[in-house]
Amino acid sequence: MAARPKLYYFHGRGRMESIRWLLAAAGEEFEEEFLETREQYENGRLLFGQVPLVEMDGMVLTQTRAILSYLAAKYNFYGKDLKERVRINMYIDGTQVLMMMIIMAPFKFPEEKQETLASIMQKAKTRYLPTFEKILNDHGEDFLVGNKFSRADIQLLEAILMVEELNASVLSDFPLLKVVNIPTIKKFLQPGSQRKPPPDTHYVDCVRNIVLL
Missing domain, CATH: 3.40.30.10 (Glutaredoxin)
Structure with a gap:
């Protein structure tokens, strides 16, 4: 083994x-x-x-x-071909920018934290979450790429939950951004x-x- x-x-x-x-x-x-x-x-x-x-x-x-x-x-979370993989990479890079802002926020000086968190929420609600809501709405599928659960979906879910920890009501305007019904993910949560x-x-x-x- x-x-x-x-x-x-x-x-x-x-x-x-x-x-x-x-x-x-x-x-x-x-x-x-x-x-x-x-x-x-x-x-x-x-x-x-x-x-x-x-x-x-x-x-x-x-x-x-x-x-x-x-x-x-x-x-097998990386798409079936190069075209799917590049889309997965695009979405990963987008969520990574948002996630790194959240990851680094606790290391800011106390007087900077409030402004930093406000900036994160503003960007999440006006740039990142609307983008992924539109992607899912435009192709009418449950997953971001190829209608199959991929690394892009995993990282997006991680990012969404990180943002929700900062503001529990943040998803009220983004109904398509939800926890996917994947048993291993549900177990991890x-x-x-x-x-x-x-x-x-x-x-x-x-x-x-x-x-x-």
């Missing part, structure tokens, strides 16, 4: 959370080792001195986009799963102390 993937990251969401989402969507069980010290971070295994790091299939993988692309191809909660002060301090020391 093949070993489970093992994930090395801080005990929180960050850039690893999308990797967790893809593995969970595939029904793949995984193990985690959380970085708590600078010594763990400087173990010489990071290709560019950065996490996430994932051990799987006899490989040590770094760089978030490379890991996500590998997982999407491995688990249940309490007790390996999905991480929104970042707290312990997570923020840990990342600052390890990465910025």
